[in-house]
Amino acid sequence: xxxxxxxxxRQIHDKLLQKEFSAREIAQAYIRRAKERDGxxxxxxxxxxxxxxxxxxxxxxxxxxxQDIGQLAGIPIAIKDSIFVRDVRCTAAxxxxxxxxxxxxxxxxxxxxxxxxxxxxxxxxxEFNMGASTENSAxxxxxxxxxxxxxAGGSSGGSAAAVASSQAHVALGADTGGSIRLPAxxxxxxxxxxxxGAVSRHGLIAMASSLDQIGPLAKRAEDAExxxxxxxxxxxxxxxxxxxxYTPNEHVxxxxxxxxxxxxxxAEGIDPAVEKRIRQTIEKLAAAGAxxxxxxxxxxxxxxxxxxxxxxxxxxxNLARYDGIRYGExxxxxxxxxxxxxxxxxxxxxxxxxxRIMLGTYALSAGYYDAYYIKAQKIRTLLxxxxxTVFGQVDCVVGPVTPFLPFKISERVADPLAxxxxxxxxxxxxxxxxxxxxxxVGNVGDLPVGMHFVGKPLSESLLFGIAKATxxxx
Amino acid sequence: xxxxxxxxxxAKLARIELSDTEVEKFQKELGDVLEYFEILGELDTATVxxxxxxxxxxxxxxxxxxxxxxxxxxxxxxxxxxxxxxYLKVKSIL
Numbered sequence: 157x158x159x160x161x162x163x164x165x166r167q168i169h170d171k172l173l174q175k176e177f178s179a180r181e182i183a184q185a186y187i188r189r190a191k192e193r194d195g196x197x198x199x200x201x202x203x204x205x206x207x208x209x210x211x212x213x214x215x216x217x218x219x220x221x222x223q224d225i226g227q228l229a230g231i232p233i234a235i236k237d238s239i240f241v242r243d244v245r246c247t248a249a250x251x252x253x254x255x256x257x258x259x260x261x262x263x264x265x266x267x268x269x270x271x272x273x274x275x276x277x278x279x280x281x282x283e284f285n286m287g288a289s290t291e292n293s294a295x296x297x298x299x300x301x302x303x304x305x306x307x308a309g310g311s312s313g314g315s316a317a318a319v320a321s322s323q324a325h326v327a328l329g330a331d332t333g334g335s336i337r338l339p340a341x342x343x344x345x346x347x348x349x350x351x352x353g354a355v356s357r358h359g360l361i362a363m364a365s366s367l368d369q370i371g372p373l374a375k376r377a378e379d380a381e382x383x384x385x386x387x388x389x390x391x392x393x394x395x396x397x398x399x400x401x402y403t404p405n406e407h408v409x410x411x412x413x414x415x416x417x418x419x420x421x422x423a424e425g426i427d428p429a430v431e432k433r434i435r436q437t438i439e440k441l442a443a444a445g446a447x448x449x450x451x452x453x454x455x456x457x458x459x460x461x462x463x464x465x466x467x468x469x470x471x472x473x474n475l476a477r478y479d480g481i482r483y484g485e486x487x488x489x490x491x492x493x494x495x496x497x498x499x500x501x502x503x504x505x506x507x508x509x510x511x512r513i514m515l516g517t518y519a520l521s522a523g524y525y526d527a528y529y530i531k532a533q534k535i536r537t538l539l540x541x542x543x544x545t546v547f548g549q550v551d552c553v554v555g556p557v558t559p560f561l562p563f564k565i566s567e568r569v570a571d572p573l574a575x576x577x578x579x580x581x582x583x584x585x586x587x588x589x590x591x592x593x594x595x596x597v598g599n600v601g602d603l604p605v606g607m608h609f610v611g612k613p614l615s616e617s618l619l620f621g622i623a624k625a626t627x628x629x630x
Numbered sequence: 631x632x633x634x635x636x637x638x639x640x641a642k643l644a645r646i647e648l649s650d651t652e653v654e655k656f657q658k659e660l661g662d663v664l665e666y667f668e669i670l671g672e673l674d675t676a677t678v679x680x681x682x683x684x685x686x687x688x689x690x691x692x693x694x695x696x697x698x699x700x701x702x703x704x705x706x707x708x709x710x711x712x713x714x715x716x717y718l719k720v721k722s723i724l
Binding site for chain 2: 256257259351352353366392395396398455457458461462464465472476479480481482483484486488490491492493494495496497498499501502505510511513514515517518521528530531532533534535536537538540572573576586587588589590613
């Protein structure tokens with residue numbers, strides 16, 4: 157193992173300044189690692205070693221000249237392939253964008269460049285981020301580094317697997333219903349879905365715009381926090397981004413924290429081994445002085461239905477742009493305009509994408525709009541009220557990220573509903589726009605278990621503080 | 631279970647050409663998910679306001695001014711399957 161892999165971002169920063177090693181050496185070590193490991197895992201869709209080396213050179217020159225370096229200087233970062241890196245192929249794991257070259261940097265990528273991070277590649281995802289296992293990628297499944305017969309989770313499975321297998325130090329994912337937190341849990345890394353609006357979505361290929369957020373994945377909470385700090389904040393190119401400046405909280409004491417345990421998050425169907433790990437961690441938090449209370453989120457069982465109505469409705473609208481006219485692959489065989497639309501979509505969109513477009517089109521079609529779309533939005537209000545009440549009593553809510561351990565490849569593909577159930581505990585957070593974090597809290601056999609911490613809007617510093625304190629107890 | 635005609639109607643609205651096998655598959659798969667949605671009917675939401683967005687934002691205004699972001703319009707045009715004289719070229723509508 158290369159020594160770099162175990163260091164934190166802050167340690168690497170100091171060691172670079174002390175000239176213990178150079179950014180170039182770090183970049184080379186990670187590029188070598190990706191060459192060795194990725195053939196078996198398929199975490200990356202595109203690797204960008206030349207980009208990483210070019211950025212390493214810039215960092216080393218700054219250090220040699222005695223200039224300041226950015227907060228993420230010399231840190232190899234992988235980017236989910238639904239986020240634009242200028243002049244690099246961006247596919248969203250769809251055949252319809254197989255040869256699409258991003259014409260600009262996403263705002264988050266621009267910020268990473270400004271912080272001197274090194275971009276090592278673009279990671280696999282379910283097609284257009286639709287899925288919980290990367291099995292919906294048009295370019296093959298990402299395998300779980302802890303057990304290659306199992307999925308890495310999704311949709312940001314490539315990012316989670318890249319971090320877990322030390323092919324990138326940290327990564328960016330995007331989370332619409334659990335797509336950062338679930339793969340983080342399955343791969344045993346930290347993943348954070350920020351408050352809606354905390355991070356700009358400019359340059360993220362849209363799936364469901366009222367739910368999508370970009371966030372960090374890392375081996376430790378402190379590193380995820382530094383990446384979040386670098387990418388968050390207002391952006392003129394995203395009208396839904398919030399005006400705020402993130403400051404880490406270094407003084408979170410568990411004795412002062414009230415933690416809520418919702419009975420609904422330990423409902424029937426949860427794997428008993430997962431439940432045991434989570435309950436053990438809760439006991440450790442209690443022993444460390446946190447006050448633990450039972451709380452109730454009574455509308456939880458309606459969240460998944462509401463989520464899939466809203467998600468597919470927004471999908472059907474957002475993906476109308478893939479019509480074979482302005483960019484992307486195009487089927488030109490027919491003889492009129494309509495056939496270009498219908499044939500391009502038939503040939504180049506995958507099964508799950510078609511399924512969601514169809515469902516959303518149905519939900520929004522004449523006669524069904526009130527029964528599905530409006531109903532789901534009303535349930536969103538009820539879920540928000542649930543959380544408002546609970547956050548009057550506690551500072552954060554914890555439970556399992558998912559009821560299941562990482563499942564076998566192809567175990568759930570035949571049944572779309574079985575796949576949707578994986579997101580049971582993560583989707584309410586997106587519907588309400590809350591920040592939430594997935595923290596690895598031990599294994600069952602070789603397979604990692606993730607604990608879910610959910611906070612009030614813009615309580616990221618508290619969540620990271622609690623996560624950092626929890627890591628010390630494990 | 632949706633009828634064949636229902637699936638074909640939705641496919642037409644969604645501008646997706648489906649094979650006969652796909653139509654058959656979607657009849658069942660979409661039917662199953664729609665059945666799952668029926669659980670929402672348990673809740674009386676007559677007096678609940680719909681929530682369109684998780685973050686309450688006021689209208690955001692800005693000057694109606696352009697800012698350079700891309701190198702050129704050519705960058706975008708180069709991505710299109712067919713162009714002519716700086717325009718996108720499409721097949722006939724009728």
